[in-house]
Amino acid sequence: MILEKNNGKNRKKERRKRLVKFKTPYYVIHEDELDENFNKLKDALETYWNNYIIGYSYKTNALPWIIKHFDSLGCYAETVSEDEYNLAKLIGVAKNRIIYNGPIKTKNSFLEALQNECIVNIDSQREVEWLREVELKKRTVGIRINFNIEKMCPGQSQCPEEGGRFGFCYENGELSKVIKSLKEKKVKISGIHLHTSSKSRGLDIYRAIAEIACKLQKEFELDLDYVDVGGGFFGGLPTKPQFDEYIALMENILSTCFDKTKTKLIVEPGMAVIGAPVTYITRVIDVKDTEFNRFVITDGTRTSIDPLMTKSSYFHSFEIDGPREVHPNQIICGYTCMEHDRLFEEKDGPTLQSGDYIVYNKVGAYTMCLTPLFIKYFPDVYVEANGNLKKVRSAWTPTEYVQRSVLE
Incomplete structure (x- = not known):
């Protein structure tokens, strides 16, 4: 039992090391999961x-x-x-x-x-x-x-x-x-x-x-x-x-x-x-208390995982160091200047602080192709295979944004 707990802690440490290694926000495509899901479709067709x-x-x-x-x-x-x-x-x-x-x-x-x-x-x-x-x-x-x-x-x-x-x-x-x-x-x-x-x-x-x-x-x-x-x-x-x-x-x-x-x-x-084999990694950059709420500001945005802003919940998890006190209500927000760039309410969850990671799962469909060039540009994309991450798209900068434009 102690061994299992230690293995779990080690896996968390390794995962956190990988998260810290890359600049957020970014997408990760899990190649093994993608192929496994695809093969299920292929097997069904070959069977029937x-x-x-x-x-x-x-x-x-x-x-x-x-x-x-x-x-x-x-x-x-x-x-x-x-x-x-x-x-x-x-x-x-x-x-x-x-x-x-x-x-x-x-x-x-x-x-x-x-x-x-x-x-x-x-x-x-x-x-x-x-x-x-x-x-x-x-x-x-x-x-x-x-x-x-x-x-x-x-x-x-x-x-x-x-x-x-x-x-x-x-x-x-x-x-x-x-x-x-x-x-x-x-x-x-x-x-x-x-x-x-x-x-x-x-x-x-x-x-x-x-x-x-x-x-x-x-x-x-x-x-x-x-x-x-x-x-x-x-x-x-x-x-x-x-x-x-x-x-x-x-x-x-x-x-x-x-x-x-x-x-x-x-x-x-x-x-x-x-849809399923893609995650979006974000990081908490600020926590703000107001008269009404505690707002947790992240360097990600709702428009990167829900471009039409129609969903009411997301598959998500937290990557944090050590145990935390429970907070009754935290509103997780994106970086844009739109008030409704609010991703979800976390009720009775761990008290979040700057540097924590929030990972959104199953975000591969109608996201990268619909993400607007609003305030920030397209983020990095990595492919994970056999535990290693390879960058397959570099984040856009103003250089990419102005390409093919006429400036004078």
Whole structure:
């Protein structure tokens, strides 16, 4: 028992040594945890639908090291703009291993992607018109489907009253018109893209996606190379649905109308694979008592882990020296001049002081790519592997901020 306590103390000391070694704030990507989580997704696909493509969602976190790492793991690049499409090419993704989605493709990148035999899912009427300029043998696209997910999963969609805005609407006949138009243009419909945003990320959403895929296949007599179910899964949280639950559920439905050996299942995870294995390290720089509260000021900011400031709690822990008295209430704040840069209230926790560390966990999704250049610039990013940290992005300084600007 004494040995276990000593080992625990030693681990804490070692961790603190590593924290002190680097200037805060900074992100750490835990490579082993990332790979372990990714392999769970891969194993689920190989078990239930061993004819698949994993497309990593660039918009979730497009840090160059991250997207290059997912490329090395065999992922396609899932991109939704010309910038993301060109970024994939720049880091060396094979030209035919890019998935091109979204409503803001440019004409030139759209035509190039088809020429390169990328997976292109059309989302707008203008893309249908652009197909006239594509040689016949390259006219192969998927279609983004707009369907009433709220009707199928009451209370779980993000826009229950207004409906989703992406893709061609099935219920009002727009999808039928587009399919007819594509056939007239001698376009091969290679797949359907069914990603839908939900509040729940629950299994019911993917049951509905699989059911609508089968319904469309039968109604329009589609011979598809792939069914793209998009992303939106949970990942890295033991209390939430696991990858094998999502894939097994969809396999049970999709296998009734699609042949696994002929039709690929495409998934486009973002948060599910990069959300959990990233932490954000901050340090207490001041403690201030007022008439109303004790404010703990840190050199981090809420906008670096919750850019839209919508969350009410965060996975966090403290790294402090020795035992401390309990304080009834402390408000942990960021460095910005915004009053609402307040991260959380710590009730009946250790009394914090300057030099203490606050570590935020599971912050890899929609953080680095959405962090504003407000007051301070982008922080350092490290990758942890085998206990060692390697810097993969240096913090921005005014030099990086003014690049490509005209000063006179």
